[in-house]
Amino acid sequence: MPDISYRNLAESRHLRTDERLATILHAAARIMADEGYERATIRKVAASVGASIASLYYYFNSKEELLYQIQYCTFKTLLDNLDESLENVSDPDGRIRVLIRNHLDHFFRNLNELKVCSHELETLKGAYYESVKELRKTYFRTALGIVVDLLKDSGNTTLDPKLTTLNLFGMLDWIYTWYDPETGPSERKASNQITCLFLNGIRSPSR
């Protein structure tokens, strides 16, 4: 039974410690994205942040908890930002644009976390798994709600809302397989392309 002891970075007053934790989480995400959870050894994480292996255990109780913190932080932040940005937008078209922008803004800057979350959700067990699953479910439901409204507004009865939302996330999340901040298109262009393809796909029911 894992003892979840997630440390809320924002609330803590030990800034030095929490900056260090953030550094560790980021380094771990990079290594886990590059090599997968299993191949991402604690040893490599320690080396990449210039610490001893043993000292890392001050910041997390197990390798699984390290993975949990990465995933939890990612979705917590994503969801909090989304809620805030949606507050003043009410039309479905505007809301879906906010969601897409929020998602891509976050993950273009955190491709490693995106990859880790995509690959390693089911690596978590028990309470860790449930905790992250819950956040993701909430996030998906928000998106689904917007898509439902959008299809209604377009009079589109061909597309199934749930499948359409899944396909949207397919395009959004797939970016971790191809986006390269160095050589790729601008984030803005990539973002616009997906928005455009998706909204057109929805708006005009096939005759």
Next chain:
Amino acid sequence: MPDISYRNLAESRHLRTDERLATILHAAARIMADEGYERATIRKVAASVGASIASLYYYFNSKEELLYQIQYCTFKTLLDNLDESLENVSDPDGRIRVLIRNHLDHFFRNLNELKVCSHELETLKGAYYESVKELRKTYFRTALGIVVDLLKDSGNTTLDPKLTTLNLFGMLDWIYTWYDPETGPSERKASNQITCLFLNGIRSPSR
């Protein structure tokens, strides 16, 4: 330097042996999909096909070669089938429908292989990696060619062909994260939804 010795199942005459290899590849794909390459131990593969660990090494020289055979077979079959199906279709709309159907027909029936190929390409090194990479590049170029024609025909100058192709594969490949043969929608329905969303998205340039 890995000595790649891919055995072409179709051409071999040692049926008994090759059927056994196919069984092993399938079992391995299932376990690797469920648990990831690293956690998918040879022991588990052996147990799942009712063989001793050592005897598996009669069929592949290393765990990496096992992964390679899974990926190579998958893309070789996919590509061969596609080439055959495209032979008698010349209009871009028909060709993209063939590609989507071919892709989904294959992977709805081989979700494990899809997941393994998606997650573990870069687990392969050296010649193994290059060999699979080459097949995938060929496959992508075929799709890209069709999308280019499609955009031209639609007079759509907004969408970038390469990004559009990547987004298409985002929707197509993402199915491994949500499709459930037991409880999900029919393959036909899921397939139609993606085709519809994509073709509409392309056809009608945003006003």
Next chain:
Amino acid sequence: MPDISYRNLAESRHLRTDERLATILHAAARIMADEGYERATIRKVAASVGASIASLYYYFNSKEELLYQIQYCTFKTLLDNLDESLENVSDPDGRIRVLIRNHLDHFFRNLNELKVCSHELETLKGAYYESVKELRKTYFRTALGIVVDLLKDSGNTTLDPKLTTLNLFGMLDWIYTWYDPETGPSERKASNQITCLFLNGIRSPSR
């Protein structure tokens, strides 16, 4: 308890089979000399003679027996030849020259066997070990007898016969570490040098 079933090559009438056995023994000796007994796998021996692994077991019952045959043949031949050559020589000086020549003649042409016999005597267990040990003891006693006579004739009371014999074999057997049939001195020269150094060392007691 190993069942020693040494096949006497000379007496057998299955020439084809025995030629094959000789080929195998020679190939095995080469590989064992190069890599040591443990690293010299049956697989490598099989490959080097172009046979399947299983078929080798027709010629010996175990890897240890293979090693035994190599060692037994080597010392049996060496000893038989020595006895024959010594028959007509009675003075110690002549007899020691015969022994040195016999030893070097044989081993310059069978360096691999010399190395294997030097390194792997104690790899043999039980009856195998005793059998070879017996031959070697007989061989050593013959040499020791000659050295005793030689020291007596020289009036040399400084040197201990047994130690002197051991030192002689040190020089004789050490050749496997440095003699190279391709680039080294002629066998004749190398042989003369040892004979010269040893006989002078014995003949002239230090002041």
Next chain:
Amino acid sequence: MPDISYRNLAESRHLRTDERLATILHAAARIMADEGYERATIRKVAASVGASIASLYYYFNSKEELLYQIQYCTFKTLLDNLDESLENVSDPDGRIRVLIRNHLDHFFRNLNELKVCSHELETLKGAYYESVKELRKTYFRTALGIVVDLLKDSGNTTLDPKLTTLNLFGMLDWIYTWYDPETGPSERKASNQITCLFLNGIRSPSR
């Protein structure tokens, strides 16, 4: 590419750790001498020093590095001692006596290391091999230089210096095959016998 990280025992200040390393090297040498490198399992070494298998890997990175450390330490010490002892001796006769004494003093007390170095040089690969090879070459050249002078002084033109040096080492190194500290002659006697046999062998050219 092995990363050779030889720890100089003498210079380190972590006495506890280095004493432990020395203990391990010694135990490993004994087992490798008794059974050969391949049969000398890490398990046996661990058991013989009362440690877990995994903990040994704190002291070396691979079994091959363990073998390397044994060989490197042996020849480094031997060579350093020789250089020191030769410093104040200039006549060839004295110098060869110093060399013989140094060699035998060291190896009578480290017969296991002598056997391991004799049998397993070529078990080392790449940088490990080159490193030890270099030391041995230096050691041999020192001996050869002395023998050259010695032969010159004796007016002996019969003997080839290189072959003579090789034969000397044959007698010196062969001791690992027969010397028994329990039942054998005194080291002093054994040492004198070799010195005597060799110097006489050289001094009096055969008529």
Next chain:
DNA sequence: CATGAATGAGACTTCATTCAT
């Protein structure tokens, strides 16, 4: 005589984790 296929045993090695300091 020959061999394809199989297997139990056991080797080296790595890893997450702990704990005394």
Next chain:
DNA sequence: GATGAATGAAGTCTCATTCAT
């Protein structure tokens, strides 16, 4: 807060050997 040293568990792979064909 930090870390050197240690370890049980487990993984991949190789090997000698067997046996039905």
